[in-house]
Amino acid sequence: MCSQFDRALTYITSFTSKKEQPIYNALIGLCWGTGCILGPVIGGGFAVSSATWRWAFYINLPLAGLISPVYLFLLPTHNPKPDIGTMQKLATVDWLGAFLFAGMFAILQVALTFSGSLWKWNEAGPIALWVVFAVFLIAFIVQQGLSIATTPSHRLFPVHFLKSRTMILLYTGTAASSTGLGLGVYYIPIFFQFTKGDSPIKAAVRLLPYICVFVTAVMLSGGLLPVLGRYQPFYIVSGVLIVIGGALMHTVHLETSTTSIYGYEVLMAFGAGMSMQVAYSVAVAIADKIDTLNAVGFINVAQIGSLSIGLSIAGCLYQNLGFDNIKNALASYSFSDTEIRAALGGAHSAILASGDLVLQRLVLGAIAATLRDIWILTIVAGAVALVSGVLMKREKLNLEMTAGG
Structure with missing residues (x-):
């Protein structure tokens, strides 16, 4: 698209x-x-x-x-x-720049999506993703700035526009x-x-x-x-x-x-x-x-x-x-973290489908x-x-x- x-x-x-x-x-x-x-x-x-x-x-x-x-x-x-x-x-074509740019964006999306939801912020997974993202970002900036494996007129990002x-x-x-x-x-x-x-x-x-x-x-x-x-x-x-x-x-x-x-x-x-x-x-x-x-x-x-x-x-x-x-x-209830996260996904979760109107009101x-x-x-x-x-x-x-x- x-x-x-x-x-x-x-x-x-x-x-x-x-x-x-x-x-x-x-x-x-x-x-x-x-x-x-x-x-x-x-x-x-x-x-x-x-x-x-x-x-x-x-x-x-x-x-x-x-x-x-x-x-x-x-x-x-x-x-x-x-x-x-x-x-x-x-x-x-600036193939190296395209690779670094695509990798940078993809890793950022994964890091933002999974940090705090799939993994806790202090776990190895999200930390590794953010470190790799930083590496790709720095590499892209350096590669574009110095025109590595490309030329100033063909580099992916028009750096001169920043002036x-x-x-x-x-x-x-x-x-x-x-x-x-x-x-x-x-x-x-x-x-x-x-x-x-x-x-x-x-x-x-x-x-x-x-x-x-x-x-x-x-x-x-x-x-x-x-x-x-x-x-x-x-x-x-x-x-x-x-x-x-x-x-x-x-x-x-x-x-x-x-x-x-x-x-x-x-x-x-x-x-x-x-x-x-x-x-x-x-x-x-x-x-x-x-x-x-x-x-x-x-x-x-x-x-x-x-x-x-x-x-x-x-x-x-x-x-x-x-x-x-x-x-x-729901602090007074005994729902698991998995059930609570499922409630964020839609009405088909066990919590919202329970039929308890008071409970539903709290969640909504x-x-x-x-x-x-x-x-x-x-x-x-x-x-x-x-x-x-x-x-x-x-x-x-x-x-x-x-x-x-």
Whole structure:
């Protein structure tokens, strides 16, 4: 999925003008939002059917088969270096950098996922993972900085972008809005499934206001950017709305009305949508022509990488804080640690399925308190987006240039 997203943005950058790119980038956001709407509904349908949840993954194979002819025969070709053969192009790839970067991200995800849940923090397993992650991180920084086994023009990470104030702020602003959006997409349905007893399908349907407002904001920002030419306001508005929405979600408890939650999540969604795709057009507009694809990749790392890390951090907090909250709430009961952890996984756990209403109330209250803490990450993300926007240049870009491909 991430590869298709990256390729779509590369095509847009190659075959559209800088004035057209904002609206086309917004259309990518529309497609993403449509997937977020249909995905949970279809996946939830499989989960409660005899097909089981595995078909939520299997279904991608026939769908990919249907779409593949379009990719093969209808999309235009683009070869920026026609005078260089395939083997020569492969030789220029920063394979060592790619290995270190992929390893670093993979190990970080595993460390965040298993620390405190599968292993105690002071056990050998998580300590080893964090040490290996640190080694990969340091090795990647050194390898990129010194261009080891690559060249400055071909290294995986465009280090020279770190000298640009605007590029750095676009990165942090995009990372923040992406994190804020992802936390809502993941944890709003979880809240409804636990506290309202929703089925997977109904919980997914409750996400519709969030996604629809997000898509609307993405399309609005895509239409306004080439007209206004100024990008700073999008990040300021985005940060303010994400902070307000996250702060309101931080107040949600078991008795909070569904209507109120819809209102809170709409603020977060509109805020995230106002800045989610803006950086792609801005980064391409301010980068040198030779760095066009580097600019797209740079923002991709901010958007997709931060989403992955943000959800992993939130998952780590959910497992660790949730365990402590439920254990404290059930201190007078004799449930094992395994049973308490199972309660964090859903209504089918022995504790929640016991039929004891008092017990269920205690557990659900503890889970709601845990989710309130998760929204602190959203507040922080919104604050980062806001600060990034305030520090950006108050410049107006020229988006009247012609297509480059």
